[in-house]
Amino acid sequence: MTTHQTTEEAATPAPSTSAAQGVPLPWRPDPAANLKTARIVTAAGAVLAFVSTMLAWTWTSEFPGDLTVAFYPAGLQLLTLIASLLTAALLLAGSGVRGLRWLTPGGKHSALLLMTLANLGVTWYTAGAIAVQLGGIANFEPGMWIGVAGTLVALVGALALPADLPPEALPGGKSANPWQRLLHAFKAPQPPRSKALPGWAEILIICASCGLALYVFAYGIEAEDGPPFIGFLVLAAFAAPAIGRTGLTRRLSAQSAKHRNVTLLAAFVAALLFPFTQSNEAYTNVAVAVLIFATVALGLNMVVGLAGILDLGYVAFLGVGAYTAALVSGAPSSPFGIHVPFWAAVLIGAAVALVFGLIIGFPSLRLHGDYLAIVTLGFGEIFRISVQNLDGDSGPNVTNGPNGIPNIPDLELFGFNLGEEHTILGMELGRFGNYYLLMLVFTAIVVTIFRRSDNSRIGRAWIAIREDETAARAMGVNAFRLKVMAFALGATLAGMAGTVLAHVEFTVNPDSYKFVHTAPPNSAFLLIAVILGGMGTVSGPLIGAALLYLIPAKLQFMADYQLLLFGIALILLMRFRPEGLIADRRKQLEFHDTGQLDVPTAASPGLSKTEA
């Protein structure tokens, strides 16, 4: 690792030295000239791709996004445009153009390689989609061909660029071949941290990043179903590692770690602004569902990620909260027929969920591992089946059986009816926008609770239990009590989110709280969101939940294969990024330990014994 860094630094002032690592093309044995050629080829490809977006890609507007107009990039063309511009920027930064160096504090060429791959992916995907949807490549206009050729040329050029890694890092000490460089681009270590900027600049960068994230999220949520959304995913999937390899994400995470509260505030403001960027109620509807799902996933993360309790019935607590709120909020079919104010409904919902958490937690948390997982799964199903049967026939009428409790009235807070449209600061805010803002408050509460409990005596004890329960008990941790506490706290938070869910959806229904279902939220998806996003982190489950909700919502044509695809995605994730999309501070050290003096040795007797 250290050798990598030093070579990197040594290579930066004189780019021609690093060219020695490049593959000598057969017709150009001189490495310096070879580097120059590779750069020119890449640049030509990027320019071609850029030009193509100014032309028509197909003749008919039947293909979503209308790619028929010249000099007016639209839909998927926009994505190619963005990728081309980013490729050009990375290329210029890599060539040492003054003022752009900050773009690539880490690897110069790996990032470029991944970005050309992103461009190729999105452009070729578009070509494929046009060919399939409109019936054959005859539907291509010349612009499409230029795009296809340009992105390919750019990729070939980028593959000829020397690798960011020193030759001695490779087997045999030879210079890397293109395939090795491609692999390297994916799995090379993170670049070193860069020097600190002034505080205000860092805060500005954090705010700008939050704004960018808001834009990307809004773009994704607005993208039309089908090809445009897949194109967005393809670009995001390749561009994200590319930006990671430039070292910018690392720099950003270091900065946000320094200014934790600023980052949280900026993220909160960005989330607050989201409904104002939307004109279409359908998208805010998706957003509020994402937010509820994400909040519940974060609550589950406290149980699974911190205390290490594998809870497969977590959605039941969401159901408890939702049902409680439905029963006391004046729904006509509620057998109680009372209507308490919202704050009271939230408190009652949370309290009932807490009681359920304790009732379920006390017996089941005496178990460990697989047994605990199965028992929680069982309790989750018991909840759903009980709710389904408490209909007056097979038991007292509490939950109205399989019909659920429909027509839950909209909330009225401080004189605002959340069911109606309001104009705030000249912006229209519809029903779902209102609920989105309400839910955001709850998300903020859960985030605060998560962060504060994580970094405290209780949180450390939870993590200690997760790591080694016997040792934790020997250190004086009352493991059972703390596990019940984590379980009950998680249940309370889910119950709280459930009270909002009941009002957003107008109705509660036993079928929404299954273990596994095709649509979130359900226990399996919640757990996937936590694992996909990153256990033990705040942002991980939020991002995981957003992806997990948006992908099935946007790709309805593949609903039949959805679970299969998620399964494959999870396997790949566990193979290549076991810590999840967002790495916990500790997990980051665990899986990609580079910066420490005593790099873990393969034969560390203490640890192998611990695991045995």
Add this chain to the structure above:
Amino acid sequence: MTTTTTQQDATTPPAGRKAVLDASGVTMRFGGLTAIKDVDLQVHTGEILGLIGPNGAGKTTFFNCLTGLYVPTEGTVSYKGTVLPHRSHLVTQAGIARTFQNIRLFANMTVLENVLVGRHTRTSEGLFSALLRGPGFRRAEQESEDRAMELLGFIGLQDKREHLARNLPYGDQRKLEIARALASEPGLLLLDEPTAGMTAGETTATRELVLAIREEGTAVLVIEHDMRFIFNLCDRVAVLVQGEKLVEGSPETVQNDERVVAAYLGTPFEGEPGEAEAAEVQAAERAHETGPLKAGGTAGTAGTAAEAEGDEH
């Protein structure tokens, strides 16, 4: 019992010292298998007591009985006069901390966090105090951190506070485990093979560390296979053989006791120091040959033998 003669001098408490730990008649049976039989052991204030014995003698099982990980079948363990409950976190709270034979650090927590977990019983900030983050919470966290850093300084790991425990070299992991145990401010520290797998230099360092811990006023009970380490370090040594305490006394006494040599080398002991006792030892050995630990045969016969033995006592 075989130990009657030696017990006489061994159990005489050193002048003016109280017993920190008093285990009396501890017996542990797993089904038909008697792992520990009627062991009495006292550790006094400011004392380092070594516990040795061949593999499978029940040393770690005895430790687990002391720390509440196992509930002994018979007998009681008291700490400074109070009988300990059979819950390991309560034992730690009472003032007995331990390390493990196979290192059991919280591998994915940092060095500092490991020690802070050790402080758990000596702090009381609950969930609500953590959520509200009042001045009291901050003060307690700061105090805990200061104390933890002090301990890390004591073992020489203060520069590695942000490292993950799993990434420490083996010797440092052992030391960190001791620091984590010390963080609970114990009156008695139980060390289970603290020098296993260590180089000679590291062993010496560990010896000095244990002596320094004693200087701080903590009694130490240490299991070890390294005889030189034990005899150089301990004030008294007890020998556990096949679940029974064979000898207890000063290092010299134990070193020169032929029954200990016999137990380690497996040669039958004959003659000295007296016919009657020799017969007793032989009887005991015969009993064990049919007993559970040696019985490689069927579990059924071993079980009945052990039960018969149990009835005898």
